[in-house]
Amino acid sequence: MVFNIGLLGLGTVGTGTAEIILDNFGRNPLLKEINIKQAGVRSLDKTREVELSADVMTTDLEAIVTDPEIDIVVELLGGLEPARSLILMAIANGKHIVTANKAVIARYGDEIYSAANEAGVYVLLEAAVAGGIPVIKPLKQSLGVNRIQSVIGIINGTTNYILTKMAAEGSDFADVLAEAQQLGYAEADPSADVDGGDAADKISILASIAFGERVKREEISCEGIRQISATDINYAEDLGFVIKLLAIAKGGKGQPLQIRVHPTLVPKEHPLSNINDVYNAVLVEGEPLGQVMFFGPGAGKGATASAVVSDIVNIVGILKSSDRRTNLDPLLSCSHQHYANLLPLTEITTRFYTRFLCKDVPGVIGYLGTCFGNHGVSLESVVQIGFQEDLAEIVVVTHDVKEGDFRQALAEIKDLDAIDSIPSIIRVL
C-alpha cells in the first residue's frame, strides 16, 4: 500500500522529515509505504538541502490540503496563519494531521481538535513539545493512569543553549542567540524563544494532556531570559544554583492548576540543573508512579523530524489496520471538554532570589528583614556580596512564600531611603 503525504514547509524540520522518509534503509518498514506527493513552500527558487522532483514542489498550499490522493498533511510552516486555516481545511477534507506547531495548537487546539473529532481524523503533535523527546505520547499512553501532580520542564532549546553558554563561557547573549538561529533551533521570530512564549505554548499543551483539561494560553504567566545578567549567573553559581528557563505546571487534588514560565534558580543537585545546551528535559511526578524524567535533544533538524515521522508512521499503522475513521483511538485523540481554572500568580508558593543595590548605611539588612517580616516572608539567606561603585550589593534568598506577600514586602522595601534599586528578582525551585 502507498500512503501519500503532503508536506507543508520544507525548512529545517521539513527537510529533516523528507530526509528520513527518503532514506528508509534500516528504519521502520512502514516507511517504505510512505510517499511525499507534494511539498509546499514559499519560494521555488531556493536551493534545498533535500532533492525532491520539480513536480512535487509547489507554492499552492491549498491544493495540497484539498488533494483527494493525500492521506496525511504534515504542517511544518510555523506561525499562526496560514497554518491554522490550512490545518482546518485539511481536516475538512478528511486528512490526518501531523504538526510541530505548538503556537497554533496552544491557541487554536480547541477549534482544531473539535474539527478533527467531528471529521474522525487524528492530529498528532509529538514534535511540537521538546522536539525529538517522546513526551506527548508517553503522557497520554504510558503514564495515562497516573494522577499527575506536576510537570516541570526545560522545553525551549534556544534559551537553554543561550543560558548554558553564558554560564560556561561568559558568552554574550546576542552572539549566542545568533548561533542558535544558525543551528536551526530558534523560531522564525526568536523573541518567542527568548521571551518565554514558545515554552508557554509547550507547557499549555503538556498541562492540558497531563491534567485532562483545556488551558487558555493567554492565562499563562510568562517571563523570558532577556534580563538575566552575568552578575546573577555568577551569584547563583556561588550560592549553589544554576539559572534555567523552567516551564512549570502543578495541580491535582481538585485544586486550580498553576502554570508558569520563568527563569529559575535550580539547585545544583536537582536533575534539571544538568540539562545543558539544546537538550530539553521534562520531569513528571504522578501517583502512584513517582518521578520520571524524559531527556534528549529538544530542537534541531534530525531530532524534531524523528518525532514528526514517528507520528506519520503511527497514523499509517492505524490506517493499515482499520478503515473505520469515525472510531478514533481515545489514547491518540483529544476529548477534553472544559477549560482549567488557573491559580493567580499571587497565590503560588515559591522561594525567591532577589538582588538589591543599597546605599551603604548602617542597619540596611535590618530594614530589609523588618519589611519582609511585616509580610510573613522568612529569609533563608542574606548575603552582602560586594559593591557596585558606592552601592552595596545584597542578595536575599527567601524560604517558600506566597508570591503576593513577597510582592507586598518588595513594594514596601522599594520605598526605603536605603534602597537604590532591585535589579533582579528570580524564583527559586
Ligand SMILES: NC(=O)C1=CN([C@@H]2O[C@H](COP(=O)(O)OP(=O)(O)OC[C@H]3O[C@@H](n4cnc5c(N)ncnc54)[C@H](OP(=O)(O)O)[C@@H]3O)[C@@H](O)[C@H]2O)C=CC1
Ligand atoms: N527548528 C526546530 O528545531 C523546531 C521547530 N519546530 C516547529 O516546526 C515548525 C517549522 O519550523 P522550522 O522548520 O524551524 O521553520 P523554517 O522557517 O525553517 O521552515 C518553514 C518552512 O515553511 C515554509 N513556509 C512558511 N510560511 C509559508 C507560507 N506562508 N507559504 C508557504 N510556505 C511557507 C517555508 O518556505 P521557504 O522554504 O520557501 O521559505 C519553509 O520551507 C514550526 O512550527 C516550529 O515551531 C518544532 C520543534 C523544533
Ligand SMILES: N[C@@H](CC=O)C(=O)O
Ligand atoms: N525554537 C524551539 C524549537 C523547538 O521547539 C526551541 O528552541 O526549543
Ligand code: NA
Ligand atoms: Na516531543
